[in-house]
Amino acid sequence: MQKYEQEHTKAWSASVNKADAYVFVIPEYNFCPPPSFTNALNYVYNEWNYKPCGFVSYGGVSGGLRSAQVAKQLVTTLKMMPMVEGVMVQMPWEKLDDQRNFLPAEHHTGSANAMLDEMAKWATALKSLR
Template structure:
């Protein structure tokens, strides 16, 4: 039975100069775009200068900040599921990613979140564990399986292709299968009964 494809927002969480994030994100989005059941929207936080300071109580955001926020907010609202591409900084995830998350609330409600992490020995998994707690607070469902690159800088060739394409492709398929299952189930459920946090 044909179903409407899942709208998957791939969030690229690192904004640092010289970041490795585009290599990992480009590989993952290329893999996701091969699926017939997924429409990919890449939200690269380096391309969106979100405000970092809340306005004083009762004050409005500056026009430029409000526009930057609105441009991202509508894309998060439209998404059925999220894949977060994150490095691990000091045993956790980047401030730019926390800033994006904290500016939004209902956009995450009753939607699944998967993780593509990278780093040194831990492969970004400590960042993922912190993100699971944050997304639980936002009424999101995190999927169990992740895609993780340990020693990420040695895992890709100069053209951005993984040295172990079968292993990471298998991990990506498992995670995307879980994401799309949850996204369909939750999307259908919300169509019948709206979710209230």
């Protein structure tokens, strides 16, 4: 009903509401996204509706793919459109420089560009529903 009482919830609602699309960066814990991700989604509802989302997942050998699959199921209950395209980062700790900056490989940037291109199409298409 969007009758939020807490200031942090009002701020979260406003932040989520103003975006047309989302890229979620999520790790994998026990084949699932972290509880903080689920909590962030569940705090508001209408603000997520009819918006596309993409996932950058990371973890061990699976690169967080199982986490992203579970997350995709969750976002559909919020009337979001998860992208088929995504970015998977295997062993991210091996892709950090001495200053702990992430050094993407060509397949990371290629995957990200494909995902973002699709998200732009969906954001435009879904705008009339928002």
